[in-house]
Amino acid sequence: MKFRTLITTAAAITTISSTAVQADEINVYSYRQPELIKPLFDAFTKETGININIAFLKKGLVEKLVAEGNRSPADLVVTVDISRLTAVVNAGVTQPVVSEIINKNIPGEFRDPSGHWFGLTSRARIIYASKERVPDGEVTTYEDLVSTKWKGRLCTRAGTNAYNLALTSSMIAHHGEDETKKWLRGLKKNLARKPSGNDRAQVKAIWAGECDISIGNTYYMKKLLSKKESRAWAESVRIIFPKFENGGTHVNLSGVALTKAAPNKENAIKLMEWLTNETAQEIYAEKNGEYPLRPGSNPSKLVSSWGKLVPDSIPLIQIAKLRPKSLKITEEVGFDQ
Ligand code: FE
Numbered sequence: 475m476k477f478r479t480l481i482t483t484a485a486a487i488t489t490i491s492s493t494a495v496q497a498d499e500i501n502v503y504s505y506r507q508p509e510l511i512k513p514l515f516d517a518f519t520k521e522t523g524i525n526i527n528i529a530f531l532k533k534g535l536v537e538k539l540v541a542e543g544n545r546s547p548a549d550l551v552v553t554v555d556i557s558r559l560t561a562v563v564n565a566g567v568t569q570p571v572v573s574e575i576i577n578k579n580i581p582g583e584f585r586d587p588s589g590h591w592f593g594l595t596s597r598a599r600i601i602y603a604s605k606e607r608v609p610d611g612e613v614t615t616y617e618d619l620v621s622t623k624w625k626g627r628l629c630t631r632a633g634t635n636a637y638n639l640a641l642t643s644s645m646i647a648h649h650g651e652d653e654t655k656k657w658l659r660g661l662k663k664n665l666a667r668k669p670s671g672n673d674r675a676q677v678k679a680i681w682a683g684e685c686d687i688s689i690g691n692t693y694y695m696k697k698l699l700s701k702k703e704s705r706a707w708a709e710s711v712r713i714i715f716p717k718f719e720n721g722g723t724h725v726n727l728s729g730v731a732l733t734k735a736a737p738n739k740e741n742a743i744k745l746m747e748w749l750t751n752e753t754a755q756e757i758y759a760e761k762n763g764e765y766p767l768r769p770g771s772n773p774s775k776l777v778s779s780w781g782k783l784v785p786d787s788i789p790l791i792q793i794a795k796l797r798p799k800s801l802k803i804t805e806e807v808g809f810d811q
Contacts, residue, residue, distance in 0.1 A: 499525040500741050503535055505553040506728065513761050518748050524741050539567040539733060546735040549742035554597075554728045555636040557643075560794040563590040568731045571743055579750035579768045583789060584727060593727040593790075594749050595764035597691045598783050599641050600723065601714040602677050604686045613687065616645065616716050616724070620660025628664040629676040629685035633809030634801060637673070637691060637726060642804060643796035644724045647788040651799055658807045669810050674698055674707075681707040691726075692783075696763025696776060713780040722786040726793075728764065 504511060508530060515526040531538065535553070539546055539562070551562050562568055563586065570589035577585075584593030601613055613619065619628065631638065645654040666685035671678075676688030677698060688711075698708035715723045730749060736742050748754055755766035759774045765783065766773065773783075804810075 498523065498741070499527060500549050500738050500745055501547045502526055502528045502550045502552055503539065503548045503733075504528055504530050504551070505532075505535060505558060506530075510762055511552060514749065514754055514757050517753065517757060518745055522744065522748075524744070526745070536561055536565045536567070539735075540565055542735070544735045546733060547737060548733045549736040549738045550745065551731045551733060552728075553730075554726065555640060556727050556729075556790040556794045557636060557640060557797045559591040559727065559729045559731060560791070562731050567734050569734045569736065571732050571746060573743065573747055575747040576750050579747075579755075581767060581769065584729075584767050591729050591731040592746065592750070593729045593767055595728045595755075595758045595762070596725045596767060596785070597693055597728070597764055598715060598723045598725050598785070599637060599689060600692055601716050602680060602688045602690050602695075602711040603714050604680050605710060605712055607686045613714060614716060615719050616641070617657070617719050618716070619687075619689075620657055620664065622664075624664040624687065626664065626666050627686040628661065629666055629679045629688040630661070630669050631672055631676065631689075632669045633658065633804040638689070639797055639800045639804065640726050640793055641689070641724050642800035643793045644718070644721075644786060644788055646796050646799055646803075647792055648718045648721055651803060654800070655803045655807060658803060658809055662807060662809050674704065677711055678704070678707045681710040692765075692777065692780070693763035695780070696774075699776070715781050715783055717784065718786055721788065722784040725765075725783070725785045727790060 508528065511528070515528065519525055535551065539548060553559060568590045572589055576592055580592055584596070585591065603613065642654060642658065645657055673690035673694045674697065676690055677694070679685050680688055692713065695708055695713060698704040717723055730746055732739070732742055732746065750768055752768065752771060755768040755771035758764045759766045759771060763774060763777050765777070
């Protein structure tokens with residue numbers, strides 16, 4: 475029964491079936507873009523001979539796993555955002571993994587205490603500021619972003635986007651729901667345009683003179699710099715690591731979970747462990763511009779050149795739990811309208 479078109483790590487189109495799963499392969503459902511995980515999976519395949527089939531899904535990953543149940547061909551879920559990771563777990567479609575290797579490589583605050591999900595990298599949600607129009611020291615905190623001096627000068631993607639909801643959840647954790655609602659209203663007042671596009675589009679808007687500051691994830695700077703068409707956008711801005719008034723810089727995760735059905739469980743765990751090792755964490759750092767989580771692995775020179783990241787101390791689990799509240803108030807203030 476063929477029911478899913480997948481892209482293999484060799485970038486060929488293939489199909490997999492739930493009844494004829496080969497022992498030397500792993501099937502991955504991913505919200506992450508192909509270019510981000512392919513270099514890693516290719517390196518794993520080269521080293522182990524185990525092929526990886528990837529199904530890239532824009533949405534509906536959880537629903538798909540639930541619908542497939544124990545007939546699912548998927549072994550692993552790879553995604554960004556703590557709320558998405560916990561949503562997969564909460565849907566009951568994962569199983570716990572006990573691994574000494576992972577426990578050694580990934581610090582406790584970046585993995586589920588019951589072993590259902592593991593962080594692989596982190597990224598900071600920071601400010602991109604026009605080199606020309608924003609002097610040094612003009613913005614140092616997330617709370618600063620509602621200052622009237624930014625009126626008509628701020629760009630961001632949708633408030634209901636996962637990355638922005640996680641930031642809003644952190645704001646709730648620091649200041650409570652009422653204060654955060656005021657903060658969202660203040661942000662909305664400062665917008666240069668209705669939220670639209672991804673994080674990269676906001677940097678382009680700064681380059682084009684539509685706004686002076688934007689909110690975005692760190693690794694997009696690396697992506698923008700590495701493409702000819704976007705290099706000038708990246709060069710028109712610098713990165714500022716804002717902090718919460720009473721905390722650090724908001725970070726989020728990319729991570730992985732083992733599905734309950736996992737037909738290739740042993741190999742899948744092998745891949746999970748491999749993704750936390752020195753080689754993989756270095757690829758994440760160098761090729762993707764993400765922050766490795768493994769103690770002893772360092773961010774790339776480029777990422778380090780942007781400044782020192784002091785992560786906020788609110789536990790990620792708490793941020794995930796606040797998602798319904800942040801979504802509710804984001805909609806109440808009509809942020810994206
Ligand atoms: Fe992203």
